[in-house]
Amino acid sequence: MKITVCLGSACHVKGSHQVLESIQRLIKAHHVEDQIELAGTFCTGNCDKGVCVTVDGNLISFSPNNVEELFEKEILAKLQ
Ligand code: FES
Structure with missing residues (x-):
């Protein structure tokens, strides 16, 4: 699964950095690192x-x- 988080200025103001960090933390917490490719855009x-x-x-x-x-x-619900 490929996930991208927008790091443009409007999204940044709305907390994109926090969203990205939370997603990273949740990926680790659920041990799904090998199923997800996470990138900024x-x-x-x-x-x-x-x-x-x-x-x-x-x-x-x-x-x-x-x-x-x-x-x-x-x-999570969409991962096999
Ligand atoms: S800053 Fe434009 S879509 Fe995120």
Whole structure:
């Protein structure tokens, strides 16, 4: 599974760094490092939906407050 986190300025203001760190922490906590490729990306033009995270190409709006919930629903649940 490929996950990208937007590190553009609008998403940065909304907490993209925190989102990225939380995702990294959750990946380790759930021992799924070998199943996930995590990368940062430049602005994708969807600033109003930030923090923009894509999971296998699907855009999902994350915020520092809902990372755990979305990680379970949109990432963990979709891993085989
Ligand atoms: S800054 Fe993230 S989509 Fe523009």
